[in-house]
Amino acid sequence: MVRASTPSTWLQGLDIPSQLFGTTxxxxxxxxxxxDEFVLTIDMPGFETDEIALAWDDGxxxxxADHTDENRxxxxxxxxRFRFPKTVDDEGIAAEYTNGVLEVRLPTADSTAQGTEIPLEG
Structure with missing residues (x-):
């Protein structure tokens, strides 16, 4: 599981309640x-499926998502935005939104290239 890092050290000395910043x-x-895939789940309660937009662009x-509550x-x-390795098979990405939770599955692509080989002398 990947989580955002804790607030930076410059905030620690300010004695500001952490609830002001949440968990960043x-x-x-x-x-x-x-x-063979990455799985991303996002809690997004209160949205409709047609209000959520997903786009994949070069990793x-x-x-x-946008939702307007006319009554209130x-x-x-x-x-x-989430950055992934370029080994994701972009044509196999699938997403589903159920009960306020968005789940995106990003299959990894077979990558035989390991970069350019560098000769070792010695």
Whole structure:
């Protein structure tokens, strides 16, 4: 599981209650590798499926959502980017939104290239 790091050291000496900053992200998602794929789950309650947009661009998954509650006059937004290794099979990415939880599965691609070989002398 990958979580956001704790607040930086410059905040620690300010004696500001941590609830002002929350957990600086990370508490609403879980990312892990399972078998031959990455699995990302994000808690996104209150959104409808058609309000969520997912885009994959060169190793970056962009998740954005907008919801307007007409009765309360409130707008709820979510936006986060996740960077993955370029070994993700972008044509095999699948996503599902159920009961307020978005699950994105990103299968890893077979990568035989390990970069450019560097000769070792000695």
């Amino acid at each position: 992200g990370g508490s609403d998602y879980e990312l892990y590798e399972e078998d 970056m998954l962009n998740v954005a 006059g409130r707008k709820k937004t979510y936006h986060r």
